[in-house]
Amino acid sequence: MKDEKIIPEEKNKPKENETKGPSNFIRNIIDEDLETGRYKKVHTRFPPEPNGYLHIGHAKSICLNFGLAEDYGGLCNLRFDDTNPVKEEVEYVESIKRDIKWLGYDWGDRLYYASDYFDQLYVWAIKLIKDGKAYVDDLSPEEIRAYRGTLTEPGKESPYRNRSVEENLELFERMRKGEFKEGEKVLRAKIDMASPNINMRDPVMYRIIHATHHRTGDKWCIYPTYDWAHGQSDSIEGITHSICTLEFEDHRPLYDWFIEQLGIHHPRQIEFARLNLSYTVMSKRKLQELVKGGYVSGWDDPRMPTLAGLRRRGYTPESIRDFCERIGVAKADSMVDIALLEHCLREDLNKRAPRAMVVMDPLRVVIENYPDDKTEELEAVNNPEDPSMGTRKIPFSKVLYIEKNDFREDPPKKFFRLAPGKEVRLMHAYYITCVDVVKDEKTGEVVELRCTYDPETRGGWSKDGRKVKGTLHWVSAEHSIPAEVRLYDHLFTRENPDDPREGKDFKEFLNPDSLKVLKNCRVEPSLANAKPGDHFQFLRHGYFVVDNRDSTPDHLVFNRTVSLKDTWSKIEKKK
Numbered sequence: 248m249k250d251e252k253i254i255p256e257e258k259n260k261p262k263e264n265e266t267k268g269p270s271n272f273i274r275n276i277i278d279e280d281l282e283t284g285r286y287k288k289v290h291t292r293f294p295p296e297p298n299g300y301l302h303i304g305h306a307k308s309i310c311l312n313f314g315l316a317e318d319y320g321g322l323c324n325l326r327f328d329d330t331n332p333v334k335e336e337v338e339y340v341e342s343i344k345r346d347i348k349w350l351g352y353d354w355g356d357r358l359y360y361a362s363d364y365f366d367q368l369y370v371w372a373i374k375l376i377k378d379g380k381a382y383v384d385d386l387s388p389e390e391i392r393a394y395r396g397t398l399t400e401p402g403k404e405s406p407y408r409n410r411s412v413e414e415n416l417e418l419f420e421r422m423r424k425g426e427f428k429e430g431e432k433v434l435r436a437k438i439d440m441a442s443p444n445i446n447m448r449d450p451v452m453y454r455i456i457h458a459t460h461h462r463t464g465d466k467w468c469i470y471p472t473y474d475w476a477h478g479q480s481d482s483i484e485g486i487t488h489s490i491c492t493l494e495f496e497d498h499r500p501l502y503d504w505f506i507e508q509l510g511i512h513h514p515r516q517i518e519f520a521r522l523n524l525s526y527t528v529m530s531k532r533k534l535q536e537l538v539k540g541g542y543v544s545g546w547d548d549p550r551m552p553t554l555a556g557l558r559r560r561g562y563t564p565e566s567i568r569d570f571c572e573r574i575g576v577a578k579a580d581s582m583v584d585i586a587l588l589e590h591c592l593r594e595d596l597n598k599r600a601p602r603a604m605v606v607m608d609p610l611r612v613v614i615e616n617y618p619d620d621k622t623e624e625l626e627a628v629n630n631p632e633d634p635s636m637g638t639r640k641i642p643f644s645k646v647l648y649i650e651k652n653d654f655r656e657d658p659p660k661k662f663f664r665l666a667p668g669k670e671v672r673l674m675h676a677y678y679i680t681c682v683d684v685v686k687d688e689k690t691g692e693v694v695e696l697r698c699t700y701d702p703e704t705r706g707g708w709s710k711d712g713r714k715v716k717g718t719l720h721w722v723s724a725e726h727s728i729p730a731e732v733r734l735y736d737h738l739f740t741r742e743n744p745d746d747p748r749e750g751k752d753f754k755e756f757l758n759p760d761s762l763k764v765l766k767n768c769r770v771e772p773s774l775a776n777a778k779p780g781d782h783f784q785f786l787r788h789g790y791f792v793v794d795n796r797d798s799t800p801d802h803l804v805f806n807r808t809v810s811l812k813d814t815w816s817k818i819e820k821k822k
């Protein structure tokens with residue numbers, strides 16, 4: 248994969264106090280743990296499985312784990328949960344590191360892998376076998392599932408459950424040596440097949456997988472399960488608060504059980520609700536389906552909810568952190584409106600994006616009373632929100648482009664833009680009046696407007712107090728630069744494409760109009776040196792970013808990051 252431009256980490260770092268959010272139930276637990284002396288410090292971790300790119304849901308977990316550590320003067324580790332050699336790839340490890348840095352967080356020298364602990368986990372497994380708390384089972388995966396029982400019925404004990412310690416030690420050793428095929432044997436914890444919590448019904452600790460691991464190579468052919476690896480990895484690293492999503496709530500008794508049997512440092516697992524966002528899907532498995540099936544151009548397709556996709560789309564780390572802060576943490580699952588994420592983005596870009604004039608669908612305008620060879624440099628402010636961003640010069644000349652849809656031959660009543668005989672303001676320039684319309688002889692399509700300008704209105708203001716209702720953006724035909732602009736819409740047509748009540752595959756709700764490519768745009772010349780990742784507000788069109796993959800100095804490509812219309816602030820006002 249080609250390297251994309253990453254904004255330097257330093258600049259992205261959260262400002263002091265930025266993460267000091269309002270109190271929430273996790274902070275309350277931590278405060279209590281520090282007060283009672285259960286822990287003396289706060290040490291968290293972010294534990295991604297390297298089986299895909301990070302998405303905005305992960306950003307919530309990253310902001311939470313790194314944010315809490317920062318606020319409490321503690322530490323946060325990055326630990327790859329690489330216990331499944333089949334699904335995991337080095338590309339994912341690298342992308343995850345890049346995305347966390349981009350968000351502005353730093354794990355210092357604490358980059359770990361669950362695979363670092365395979366030796367220790369193996370030693371601990373032997374201890375559990377010796378203590379009579381783990382056994383080798385010959386049941387097939389299907390039989391294990393069938394024996395497990397249901398929520399209402401207890402499970403059934405495996406006929407191999409009461410093997411002697413010696414036999415278990417010998418079989419486990421032979422499992423490790425590779426004497427058995429996949430699925431032939433597993434190591435299970437011996438807990439309680441009648442437990443009301445299914446996770447406690449003799450959960451599997453090791454399964455046989457004959458595959459090469461990205462870090463341990465062919466050293467192992469038995470791999471620990473998530474349940475067996477996770478808590479022990481937390482313990483080894485001295486984690487105090489192991490924050491995870493709600494689906495692990497029922498695993499907590501098992502998390503605690505392993506640690507108690509081993510008598511090792513005991514982190515506290517705390518669960519919170521995962522982030523769901525409207526008009527998208529969030530699971531890595533589904534995102535991978537979109538990538539592999541060619542429904543999107545890659546993990547960093549600007550329509551994807553991945554951090555790489557959001558970055559390419561033009562999202563800033565600040566806006567994502569702000570969003571994560573505003574949604575807070577909860578104990579119940581809910582769906583967050585994507586309009587809130589866009590609102591956070593607009594607020595940030597409004598402050599930082601210089602303004603520019605870009606015509607997406609050009610219509611030629613000739614100013615009849617303007618000298619043929621003259622070019623004027625008109626002054627324009629870069630950002631009315633921030634005078635320190637200065638001004639720039641925009642060339643004005645006899646032939647201009649305006650948007651096709653800013654002209655109507657037969658304007659409806661409230662159409663205040665250009666029409667035959669009507670006068671409008673060209674932003675930062677002059678008042679112009681349309682005096683004639685040139686059409687294509689064959690098609691009848693309007694191909695050129697003939698206009699006059701009023702030299703007394705330089706800068707866009709008339710000295711005689713004459714008012715016009717419409718203000719249009721424009722570019723000088725000769726001086727403007729061609730560019731490609733990509734407009735995006737939601738990737739899905741449904742708020743929840745995953746809704747099981749629909750009984751349909753989520754891909755059926757893919758939005759066929761989620762990408763529109765405009766190839767004949769004209770941008771003002773000040774954008775000639777725009778670099779990948781640079782943001783702009785194109786007047787009247789929205790916020791745009793220079794694409795970090797396809798844009799070159801000879802062929803500028805802009806992505807529309809977000810439109811100007813803020814539906815969230817409307818929702819807020821109505822409340």
Ligand code: ATP
Pocket residue numbers: 293294295296297303304305307308328490491492520521522523529530531532
């Ligand atoms: P996915 O189903 O998307 O693959 P996951 O939970 O399997 O998600 P992991 O790589 O295991 O992905 O997750 C790393 C961390 O990020 C975990 O602590 C997990 O709980 C958290 N996380 C994942 N998805 C979300 C989400 N939507 N909201 C909040 N936290 C999340």
Ligand code: MG
Pocket residue numbers: 296
């Ligand atoms: Mg997972």
